[in-house]
Amino acid sequence: MTDLTRLTAAQTAEAVASGESSAVEVAQAHLNRIDAVDEKVRAFLHVDREGALAAARSVDERRARGERLGPLAGVPLALKDIFTTKGVPTTVGSRILRGWVPPYDATVTRRLKEAGVVILGKTNMDEFAMGSSTENSAFGPTGNPWDLTRIPGGSGGGSSAALASYQAPLAIGTDTGGSIRQPAAVTGTVGVKPTYGGVSRYGMVAFSSSLDQGGPCARTVLDAALLHEVMAGHDPLDSTSIDAPVPPVVEAARRADVRGMRIGVVKEFVGQDYQAGVKERFTEAVELLRELGAEVLEISCPSFTYALPAYYLIAPSEASSNLARFDAMRYGLRVGDDGTHSAEEVTALTREAGFGPEVKRRIMLGTYALSSGYYDAYYGQAQKVRTVVTRDFAAAFEQVDVLVSPTTPTTAFPIGERVDDPMAMYLADLFTIPANLAGNAAMSVPCGLAREDGLPVGLQIIAPTMADDRLYRVGGAVEAAFTARWGHPLLEEAPAL
Amino acid sequence: MPGITREEVTHLARLSRLELKDEELDHFAEQLDAIIDAVARVGEIAADDDIPPTSHPLPLTNVTRPDEVRPSLAPQDALAGAPAAEEQRFKVPQILGED
Numbered sequence: 001m002t003d004l005t006r007l008t009a010a011q012t013a014e015a016v017a018s019g020e021s022s023a024v025e026v027a028q029a030h031l032n033r034i035d036a037v038d039e040k041v042r043a044f045l046h047v048d049r050e051g052a053l054a055a056a057r058s059v060d061e062r063r064a065r066g067e068r069l070g071p072l073a074g075v076p077l078a079l080k081d082i083f084t085t086k087g088v089p090t091t092v093g094s095r096i097l098r099g100w101v102p103p104y105d106a107t108v109t110r111r112l113k114e115a116g117v118v119i120l121g122k123t124n125m126d127e128f129a130m131g132s133s134t135e136n137s138a139f140g141p142t143g144n145p146w147d148l149t150r151i152p153g154g155s156g157g158g159s160s161a162a163l164a165s166y167q168a169p170l171a172i173g174t175d176t177g178g179s180i181r182q183p184a185a186v187t188g189t190v191g192v193k194p195t196y197g198g199v200s201r202y203g204m205v206a207f208s209s210s211l212d213q214g215g216p217c218a219r220t221v222l223d224a225a226l227l228h229e230v231m232a233g234h235d236p237l238d239s240t241s242i243d244a245p246v247p248p249v250v251e252a253a254r255r256a257d258v259r260g261m262r263i264g265v266v267k268e269f270v271g272q273d274y275q276a277g278v279k280e281r282f283t284e285a286v287e288l289l290r291e292l293g294a295e296v297l298e299i300s301c302p303s304f305t306y307a308l309p310a311y312y313l314i315a316p317s318e319a320s321s322n323l324a325r326f327d328a329m330r331y332g333l334r335v336g337d338d339g340t341h342s343a344e345e346v347t348a349l350t351r352e353a354g355f356g357p358e359v360k361r362r363i364m365l366g367t368y369a370l371s372s373g374y375y376d377a378y379y380g381q382a383q384k385v386r387t388v389v390t391r392d393f394a395a396a397f398e399q400v401d402v403l404v405s406p407t408t409p410t411t412a413f414p415i416g417e418r419v420d421d422p423m424a425m426y427l428a429d430l431f432t433i434p435a436n437l438a439g440n441a442a443m444s445v446p447c448g449l450a451r452e453d454g455l456p457v458g459l460q461i462i463a464p465t466m467a468d469d470r471l472y473r474v475g476g477a478v479e480a481a482f483t484a485r486w487g488h489p490l491l492e493e494a495p496a497l
Numbered sequence: 498m499p500g501i502t503r504e505e506v507t508h509l510a511r512l513s514r515l516e517l518k519d520e521e522l523d524h525f526a527e528q529l530d531a532i533i534d535a536v537a538r539v540g541e542i543a544a545d546d547d548i549p550p551t552s553h554p555l556p557l558t559n560v561t562r563p564d565e566v567r568p569s570l571a572p573q574d575a576l577a578g579a580p581a582a583e584e585q586r587f588k589v590p591q592i593l594g595e596d
Contacts, residue, residue: 239560309536334580383550439554
């Protein structure tokens with residue numbers, strides 16, 4: 001009998017549509033898998049058994065009535081715990097929202113439900129999506145299925161780990177500085193940050209509103225495209241949502257052809273001292289693109305080396321403002337309301353008890369960067385860097401169709417190694433941040449294992465805004481060629497759990 | 498750039514409405530100092546030049562909709578997550594003084 005947890009999302013949807021498997025069987029197989037392995041992996045903060053089975057039953061009933069099902073109907077999905085889910089707890093990995101049950105669905109949640117996608121539960125994440133390892137979760141770290149003593153990336157480490165341990169064929173993440181792409185890279189999975197404004201932020205708890213973007217995570221490029229198409233598109237409830245058709249991502253993933261494309265290697269990122277095995281796999285991927293018929297050019301983007309410091313001013317600045325809403329008055333934790341403290345004292349006591357160290361650091365850093373006297377030197381300068389980064393991208397995309405780089409400077413590092421060294425942790429986002437600052441679309445796709453530690457390496461592809469389809473053309477071609485060369489998908493080399 | 502002092506961190510914590518403990522103040526002062534030292538590099542980019550700031554990747558325009566009554570959350574749903582509620586209102590600790 002087929003192991004239903006090993007199918008791709010496309011195969012699962014086909015099996016459900018043809019009646020070969022029922023959606024309930026598929027959901028139950030994944031719930032069983034969660035029971036078997038998630039005690040070790042700890043990808044989920046909350047598993048919604050009843051909700052998942054009810055959604056699956058509804059898909060089966062619709063099929064029985066002869067209704068036409070969508071391309072992902074009956075496919076299970078792991079949802080990052082940053083999207084509100086009506087009646088199902090949403091914590092954002094924070095004590096301050098522990099036990100909060102939202103009264104409404106995020107637009108992304110609603111679209112998934114309407115498409116018949118079966119939401120299995122909510123996945124672990126760095127608190128408020130601040131982090132690159134998922135160690136900043138108030139509810140403990142998640143293990144990387146390739147080596148449970150290592151990080152699964154962050155902030156969306158629960159989503160990437162759920163995919164890599166076959167607990168779900170699809171997942172959703174959010175990417176403010178790399179939180180979809182970096183977890184994908186270190187777990188051997190696929191992750192896409194769509195163009196800023198491509199996916200609604202309504203009901204997605206805000207970290208840094210001008211950078212945050214939800215996106216699809218999957219084990220294959222085609223599955224990511226199918227999910228992209230379901231979750232993206234204009235939403236009147238988000239004033240930054242782009243009112244234009246979703247780029248033809250599924251068609252591009254199926255086409256998966258780079259012949260005649262011009263691909264740029266970012267010169268400034270080649271000089272960075274990344275891990276030898278990462279560099280080796282990246283060089284091999286670039287060579288592969290050439291063999292597949294692409295023209296490869298070296299492109300200079302001198303401002304990109306300033307993107308990381310600019311990001312660590314802009315994101316904390318916006319966060320310090322966004323997180324002011326956690327004031328202990330309308331929802332979430334309240335501490336010290338015993339009649340002896342003023343409302344302001346209750347707010348400060350609650351935030352002290354409810355936020356973890358990284359969130360406190362960033363709120364204070366943002367408050368500092370926005371203070372009068374420091375504003376021009378920090379936040380103001382960071383905004384200028386943002387302009388220069390955007391100009392460098394514009395110049396680059398006059399010469400090439402997409403840019404490529406390694407997704408991360410290293411493979412998955414051990415849990416605990418960088419947790420109290422913020423600057424070392426921040427370096428994990430070195431290559432992913434420029435696309436957030438400029439709003440570009442970007443993807444991470446597996447490109448092999450590093451020789452020295454046998455851990456996955458990701459290739460990052462960056463496309464101009466609203467040219468997300470190019471990511472899927474290139475990513476699909478890389479995936480197909482590497483899978484043929486290796487004889488199997490990369491994830492099959494991960495140890496059994 | 499001057500380093501950040503423990504007094505400044507105390508001030509930032511107050512502005513941020515964080516009732517930090519003493520040991521946190523020492524630890525954060527050290528870490529924030531290192532971070533600020535590293536991010537100050539943004540000052541190297543064309544401080545003299547006439548580069549306009551970018552606050553957002555999209556050209557934002559205000560989005561409005563017709564001012565018509567639409568379905569919304571019922572009061573009991575909106576209050577369901579409140580730490581305290583009374584008479585269809587959020588109940589908060591005392592804000593003003595006794596007199």
